[in-house]
Amino acid sequence: MAQIAQVLVDVPTMQTNDPYSYAIPDQLADQLQPGMRVTVPFGHRVVSGVVVGFTTSTQYEGQLKSIRAVLDLAPVLNPELQQLADWLAQTTYAFRITCIQTMLPNLLKASVERQIVPTNELTATERAVYFPDGAARDFDTSKLDTDTVAGLLKLRRAGKVTVTYQVKDKASVKTTPGITTSLAPQQLEDLKQSVATRAPKQAALLTYLQALPDHPVPQAKVAHAAGVSSAVIRGAETKGWLKRTPLEVYRDPFQQPVKPTTPLRLNAEQQAAVDAITTAVTQRQAKNFLVEGVTGSGKTEVYLQSIAVALQQGRSALMLVPEIALTPQMTNRVKARFGQRVAVLHSGLSKGEQYDEWRRIDRGEATVVVGARSAVFAPIQHLGLIIMDEEHESSYKQDENPRYHARDVALWRGKYHDCPVVLGSATPSLETRARAAKGLYTRLVLAHRINDRPLPTVHIIDMRAELKQHQGDDDFSAPLLTAIQDRLDRHEQVVLMLNRRGFSSFMMCRDCGFVLKCPNCDISLTYHVNPRVMKCHYCGHEEAVPTVCPNCRSRKIRYYGTGTQKVETALQKLLPTARILRMDVDSTRRKGAHEKLLNQFGQHDADILLGTQMIAKGLDFPNVTLVGVLNADTALGLPDFRASERTFQLLTQVSGRAGRAEKPGEVYIQTFNPDHYAIQLARTQDYERFFVTEMHMRHQGNYPPYYYAIQLTASHEDESVAAKAMYQILAAVKQGLSDQAIILGPTPKAIARVKRKYYYQVVIKYKHEPHLKAVLDQIRQGSQRAPRGLAVAIDAEPMNFM
DNA sequence: AGCACGCCGACT
DNA sequence: GTCGGCGTGCTC
Numbered sequence: 001m002a003q004i005a006q007v008l009v010d011v012p013t014m015q016t017n018d019p020y021s022y023a024i025p026d027q028l029a030d031q032l033q034p035g036m037r038v039t040v041p042f043g044h045r046v047v048s049g050v051v052v053g054f055t056t057s058t059q060y061e062g063q064l065k066s067i068r069a070v071l072d073l074a075p076v077l078n079p080e081l082q083q084l085a086d087w088l089a090q091t092t093y094a095f096r097i098t099c100i101q102t103m104l105p106n107l108l109k110a111s112v113e114r115q116i117v118p119t120n121e122l123t124a125t126e127r128a129v130y131f132p133d134g135a136a137r138d139f140d141t142s143k144l145d146t147d148t149v150a151g152l153l154k155l156r157r158a159g160k161v162t163v164t165y166q167v168k169d170k171a172s173v174k175t176t177p178g179i180t181t182s183l184a185p186q187q188l189e190d191l192k193q194s195v196a197t198r199a200p201k202q203a204a205l206l207t208y209l210q211a212l213p214d215h216p217v218p219q220a221k222v223a224h225a226a227g228v229s230s231a232v233i234r235g236a237e238t239k240g241w242l243k244r245t246p247l248e249v250y251r252d253p254f255q256q257p258v259k260p261t262t263p264l265r266l267n268a269e270q271q272a273a274v275d276a277i278t279t280a281v282t283q284r285q286a287k288n289f290l291v292e293g294v295t296g297s298g299k300t301e302v303y304l305q306s307i308a309v310a311l312q313q314g315r316s317a318l319m320l321v322p323e324i325a326l327t328p329q330m331t332n333r334v335k336a337r338f339g340q341r342v343a344v345l346h347s348g349l350s351k352g353e354q355y356d357e358w359r360r361i362d363r364g365e366a367t368v369v370v371g372a373r374s375a376v377f378a379p380i381q382h383l384g385l386i387i388m389d390e391e392h393e394s395s396y397k398q399d400e401n402p403r404y405h406a407r408d409v410a411l412w413r414g415k416y417h418d419c420p421v422v423l424g425s426a427t428p429s430l431e432t433r434a435r436a437a438k439g440l441y442t443r444l445v446l447a448h449r450i451n452d453r454p455l456p457t458v459h460i461i462d463m464r465a466e467l468k469q470h471q472g473d474d475d476f477s478a479p480l481l482t483a484i485q486d487r488l489d490r491h492e493q494v495v496l497m498l499n500r501r502g503f504s505s506f507m508m509c510r511d512c513g514f515v516l517k518c519p520n521c522d523i524s525l526t527y528h529v530n531p532r533v534m535k536c537h538y539c540g541h542e543e544a545v546p547t548v549c550p551n552c553r554s555r556k557i558r559y560y561g562t563g564t565q566k567v568e569t570a571l572q573k574l575l576p577t578a579r580i581l582r583m584d585v586d587s588t589r590r591k592g593a594h595e596k597l598l599n600q601f602g603q604h605d606a607d608i609l610l611g612t613q614m615i616a617k618g619l620d621f622p623n624v625t626l627v628g629v630l631n632a633d634t635a636l637g638l639p640d641f642r643a644s645e646r647t648f649q650l651l652t653q654v655s656g657r658a659g660r661a662e663k664p665g666e667v668y669i670q671t672f673n674p675d676h677y678a679i680q681l682a683r684t685q686d687y688e689r690f691f692v693t694e695m696h697m698r699h700q701g702n703y704p705p706y707y708y709a710i711q712l713t714a715s716h717e718d719e720s721v722a723a724k725a726m727y728q729i730l731a732a733v734k735q736g737l738s739d740q741a742i743i744l745g746p747t748p749k750a751i752a753r754v755k756r757k758y759y760y761q762v763v764i765k766y767k768h769e770p771h772l773k774a775v776l777d778q779i780r781q782g783s784q785r786a787p788r789g790l791a792v793a794i795d796a797e798p799m800n801f802m
Numbered sequence: 803a804g805c806a807c808g809c810c811g812a813c814t
Numbered sequence: 815g816t817c818g819g820c821g822t823g824c825t826c
Contacts, residue, residue: 009825015825020826044825045803
């Protein structure tokens with residue numbers, strides 16, 4: 001019986017979330033496999049799709065259409081990744097095709113192009129206006145002006161033009177000319193004798209050709225080895241001495257070769273960690289580890305030696321790092337150990353380079369993969385080990401559909417491959433640490449720094465007292481300024497961090513540090529300009545904007561936030577001789593700018609590096625002996641239950657930047673909340689106590705990890721449409737879920753209007769909701785037929801509650 | 803996502 | 815009377 005292909009079409013809707021059936025033309029029958037991309041007729045156009053299986057019968061009553069073309073020679077999704085895509089769609093409430101697109105490199109995303117073709121029905125004037133060059137033209141409504149689009153649509157309705165569709169596959173393989181020769185060595189020798197005296201270059205080429213291997217050799221290599229120019233080679237080609245054939249090459253993102261390194265000697269803790277991971281790797285256990293190592297405890301060396309074990313076992317390894325940590329220094333460290341076997345996947349590569357790295361992995365040529373979030377989908381086979389460094393980083397969660405967390409995907413793949421997953425962090429997320437406490441992960445603690453380097457001394461500066469004493473600059477306390485001046489005198493370097501996160505305005509008293517909070521949620525209230533009120537983004541509570549501090553009656557209660565530029569100017573005024581380097585979103589927008597700034601600082605072209613969060617991660621300059629945090633509180637004030645956790649993580653990390661090598665480090669943290677546990681415990685780098693304290697807070701507030709959370713967001717240009725949609729969703733949620741579920745909202749988002757759209761949200765906290773999936777699917781169905789421009793998003797375990 | 807079908811208001 | 819607005823429903 002004839003086979004029917006099941007195809008997921010590239011149309012992300014609820015109705016097309018299940019595969020459609022297509023007949024398979026005879027000439028495609030023996031090449032078609034699940035996991036291949038195809039083009040199919042769909043309605044009155046052609047779209048791309050992915051074959052997910054074959055059947056012999058179908059429910060569909062109508063006449064089946066046939067697959068148009070196959071886009072791939074081999075499947076782009078292996079069976080594991082096909083299964084993963086389905087699981088991803090289930091758990092993130094995203095469309096299956098959207099998940100598949102996310103898993104594939106950008107170049108494999110086929111695009112559909114429309115063309116508009118004139119017919120004989122057109123009048124001469126119409127032809128002159130719309131088809132000046134007489135031929136068909138591209139019909140991209142976003143690129144043409146509205147009048148032209150309207151005109152062309154009108155002509156189509158009149159049947160005077162037709163529209164054609166073309167699916168364009170962007171996947172392109174780069175080639176270079178490859179040299180082969182069909183002449184025998186003796187023939188070449190004869191030729192050489194005949195030209196030897198007058199054409200030494202040709203003779204040299206002929207000598208080289210005599211020793212040419214059977215397979216094609218890149219022309220550049222031939223030219224270099226024989227010492228001839230490409231003109232000589234082209235000349236030889238016309239004489240029939242050699243043939244040039246296209247040779248597939250990889251766009252090589254590794255420019256310069258890296259000096260190889262050998263494994264470093266491990267201390268007892270590191271060795272114990274490597275041993276535990278080794279056992280799991282060699283026994284092929286899907287066992288998960290949490291490597292909890294203070295900054296400077298040598299986690300990376302543990303990762304590298306564990307990867308080496310997997311490779312020895314003939315398996316491959318995946319190492320995930322946050323995008324921001326994916327610097328050449330970082331990747332070079334891996335390449336130095338594993339050389340050619342390493343593939344790097346990240347957004348800094350061109351589309352072509354990404355595709356080539358992906359193919360090297362797919363073909364098993366690269367067995368160590370280093371990359372950011374989306375690298376978790378790399379088509380690696382025989383996985384022996386997955387490592388996720390800085391596991392607590394929120395960038396592992398994608399904030400568009402599918403809203404997946406790379407950690408969950410890593411754990412899924414570990415299970416699939418029976419291989420261990422190692423999560424590493426100095427400050428693990430509460431979720432992860434709690435799971436370790438429950439025994440789901442094995443904890444491997446690295447409590448000692450390499451060579452027992454001391455931790456930096458951390459000073460907490462009470463900015464309330466500071467501001468009382470010296471009027472003038474808000475941003476710099478006297479002790480911090482003195483410390484900076486001291487480093488300048490000693491020709492040492494300083495890192496200053498300005499916490500820009502949550503520039504969103506909350507009210508804080510400059511005299512006592514009091515932050516206005518919601519009486520119901522214990523979350524800071526957010527200042528709204530229009531209407532002028534304080535609002536809680538969790539429960540919707542509203543109150544008037546205070547003019548005096550409810551705590552100390554001071555009038556100095558105002559909203560809080562400052563910018564790097566302003567701080568730079570102020571600092572330059574205070575310290576005219578200091579050379580300051582500013583690093584923020586603005587100064588690093590250009591590609592490579594980030595790198596360049598860090599290199600400058602590394603060469604001591606500047607004394608002070610002033611930046612936002614981005615300087616907290618992984619940079620390591622031995623000459624930095626002072627780290628200052630200008631405003632530790634901004635993140636604390638955010639209306640998010642993870643505010644304390646983020647603050648603790650950030651302060652702990654940035655403190656780790658001070659004092660490397662022989663020079664001891666010092667850290668100054670300026671804060672209006674010197675007694676807050678997140679700040680106090682960051683001072684002593686006491687993660688365990690922070691974990692216990694914060695878990696208690698989460699328990700009190702019914703927050704994760706004690707509860708699961710789902711965030712539903714509706715957005716629309718018209719605020720009332722978004723709000724109305726959210727109230728309808730709320731009704732559906734309330735009706736479908738048990739009264740055990742805690743439903744917060746609807747509330748406007750902290751930043752109520754982004755890109756001309758208003759956002760409203762509802763958060764569901766729950767422990768056990770068997771109907772949840774059904775309720776959310778019902779909401780998804782409902783949002784199909786929503787007013788134009790309304791977007792409803794479902795985010796399981798959201799990272800941003802604002 | 804597109805696109806057709808179909809039902810209402812403002813124009814040649 | 816028709817043109818064109820966009821709400822609704824379908825695509826194997």
